[in-house]
Structure formats: structure tokens, C-alpha cells
Amino acid sequence: MSLAWVTDQPGSNTYPNRRGTSAGATKLIQVFFYLQALDFLTTLIGLKLGIREVSPFIRSLLHYGPTLAVAASKMAALLLAAACIKLNRPHLLRYANYWFAGVVVWNLLNILIV
Secondary structure: OOOOOOOOOHHHOOOOOOOOOOHHHHHHHHHHHHHHHHHHHHHHHHHHOOOOOOOHHHHHHHHHOHHHHHHHHHHHHHHHHHHHHHOOOHHHHHHHHHHHHHHHHHHHHHHHHO
8 A cells, every 4th residue: 555645746646636626635525525414314313313403503493394404504514615625725624524523423322322
């Protein structure tokens, strides 16, 4: 296994692709979308099982229905991700990925406890 992806060596895929994003940023975006899907599903499953929503934003929208409330939070997350990419700040997307990975683990632990 090569560590070329970590360095700036020619074979590292850190050079921009046709859209102007590097392969590393593309992977961050892919992980972000996967985590959003996992968060969406695990949150809905948790709400269906009767687990109380911790997020004040989602909780304030729950009277519109759980699916709409969680979808609205995902739309806000996607807007923030788009802003990170537009402003060329992919490292902020990495931090968001860590955050949402923690949220997914939190949701899964709560689902397993119930």
C-alpha cells in the first residue's frame, strides 16, 4: 500500500480534476453525502422508536413531521458543505465529517439501547 495519496507526489491524485476539485476533496464530499444519508436514516429510525431529538433545530421543526424536519436539517447541512467547497475550505468539510460521524454513532448507540 502506498502513501502517495498523503503527499504531493505526482501519483497522489491531489491535482485538480476537470471540475477544479482535488481527488481528496471529492472523497470528502462523498463521505459527507454518505454520512448525511446515514444520519437521516438513523435519526428517523430513532424518532420512530420514541427516542427524543436532541437538536433544537430539528426539535423546533418536528411539528411539521419528522421526515420534513430531518430533511430540512440535511438541506442546511448541504448548503454549508456547498459553502465550504465554494470558499475553497475543504478542511472545514473534514471537521463536519468527523462531527456527523459522531452523530451517526450517537444515533446508533441510542437505537441499540432502546
